[in-house]
Amino acid sequence: MTNTLLIARKELRTYFGSPIAYVIMAAFLAFTGLLFIDSLSTPFREASLRGFFVGESFGGLLGQTINAAFVLLLLGPVLTMRLLAEESKLGTIELLLTAPVRDFEVVMGKFLAGLAILGMLLVMTLYYPLLLLIFGNPDIGPLIAGYAGLLLLGGLFLAVGLFASSLSTSQIASVVIGLIILLMFWFINQASNFFRGTPEFVFEFVSPRTHFTNFARGIVDTQSIIYYIALTAIFLFFTVRSLETRRWR
């Protein structure tokens, strides 16, 4: 645990020692700010963040295609791209893996650092609901559920991004790999349109988008929580395995 926290702390220091954390924060705030305004620019305004969170039929013009979750999907792999790819590029992985530290401690430390940045990103957007509370009378439940959903979803994106980062020494390549995996998962529920019965259910269930829609509506389903945590754990496990294969290569 100490090692995990040490690595997380060092990664956070590195994030803020380089421009990347600031750039991502600025980008996230700019995009989500735009989405927030857009989600309120509908003919029937209501004091809610549903349009902001999931867009689709709730949102304004932009929200039809893009929403906060999708912005997070795009930024997640960018946030994690350097975590392991840079270690192998610089060769520092050799010192890290020969220190008396277990592989999963390394992976968890890096993941925690990403999670901390994600937490900061979400905290910085809290002024949107605050504005709603000042100028309207929003339903608190969906707001809290929506943010919890974003945190779970973001955690999953980071785990996938971290896995992608372990596959390559190139940060660009790891962003691309991460995005491909995430986009595939994100849009896979569209495939359910072509099926009836079990496959339809499976394609719906596998997509993180389906589960997130429930959160944004204020429905916190244990099944969805387990889904996110399990899938995140699976990708973190893949990352640990991927680190190990590097040793055996």
Added chain:
Amino acid sequence: MIEVQNLTKYYGDFIAIENVSFEAKRGEVVGFLGPNAAGKTTTMRIITGFMPPSAGTVRVAGYDIQTHSIEARRQVGYLPETTPLYTDISVRDYLDFMGGLRGMAPARRRTRIDYVIQRMRLEEYAHTLIGRLSKGYRQRVGIAQAVLHEPEVLILDEPTIGIDPVQVVETRELIKSLGKEHTVVLSTHILPEVSQICERVVVINEGHIVAVDRPENLSVRLRGTEQVKVEVRGPARDVSARIRRIQGVREVTQRDGASGASVYTLECDPGSNIREELASAIVQQGWGLLGLQAVTMSLEDIFLKLTTHEDEAKPQ
């Protein structure tokens, strides 16, 4: 302290090292010598637990690097080949991080960091981002992190590459002093470095160990004879004849030296140590003894001889 047994490593079909075995005791500095791609780095990566071997075992301070990896790794300070360092972090923060990973308590970390920063002359740059440092200073940071936690075993892959001559001397002194209480294995291309600081040399070529010995013994073993050079003023033929009568001398060659003297090169049986007898014989004859010297093969010669034997076998 380090026991390496029958280490073999394949990269696909390529054999990087095969049946490498050697030992390093506590308080010993072992030099790892070999041309590029001989398998030095591969061996070191296996000893430090970065890569597992295809076959064979490594024990560090009694712990098997594969079955008791964490315990074994705790005993090791490692400086990899290219001195990999994080660039977006200050020297002090970096050392603090590495010390923490090695399980050092905060108070000890602080005093040790102060010490290594002062020892490696990094005071001025303690709060500089590593990415802004020059190659030489980075190398110092690399050495600083390796010795930070006072490990039982130090593995240094080319520790003096890229630093200025003054620092090279200081670094060698440092390694030597560390070698008194710790076990040091270092690889190098620089041959004088080996004779200066290593008590034992492991010469490796194309993945095989070709010799393990003290640097001075290597020359005797390789030549098969001991060589002595003597400079004498006196009648050349008589001198040669007298020298030949000494027990243990196999062959004498003579060439003219400065101011009427001649230089004789003697090939003697190993371990015969004829110098005393030789000197008194010459003095008794009333000839002028101008110089007397045992010739050791330079490490460059040894190295070439050990690693290029195939070429020698070809007809000239």
